[in-house]
Amino acid sequence: MNTDPIADYLTRVRNAIKANHRVVEIPASNLKKEITKVLFDKGYIANFKFEDNGPQGIIKVALKYHPITKISAIRSISRISKPGLRKYAGMDNMPRVLNGLGIAILSTSKGVMTDKEARTQNVGGEVLCYVY
Missing domain, CATH: 3.30.1490.10 (Dna Ligase; domain 1)
Structure with missing residues (x-):
């Protein structure tokens, strides 16, 4: 069991950016969905999708990179x-x-x-x- 699901969410995004991944999958919760919507509205992520797989579901987050320099929109x-x-x-x-x-x-x-x-x-x- 995870004691801090928000820290887990942020760490998964941070690790995916360091590994230059395009998509990261995160276990869903209502608070994580709202954080994802805020990141999308402010332009830090390219897109997101909520999938209901089983009781919890997952959030698929498409990370945003600069097309030429390949630097992530999220620096920190x-x-x-x-x-x-x-x-x-x-x-x-x-x-x-x-x-x-x-x-x-x-x-x-x-x-x-x-x-x-x-x-x-x-x-x-x-x-x-x-x-x-």
Whole structure:
């Protein structure tokens, strides 16, 4: 059993990028699906597909690379709030990743969103990860 499924998700994506894989398969959950949708909306992944195989299902994520230089759109993806130490941010102390060039993915009462969306909706929440 995995104690931190979000860290497992991020590690699978990170390892697939290091190995220059085009597609990575990840065990599905509702939170992982929402994180995948945010990454797709912000242009960090090329595409995704949810498949219901058995009780859990899987998420197939197509990673995005530059066509000429073959550099991944995701330079760094890191877990911030861990099971042993949760990190929360209010609307007044929302984190800025690379001075606004990256995104922080938050789990709020209004759903999973980026730091910029949380600022506009005046909500805070748990900082799941930084992506740039």
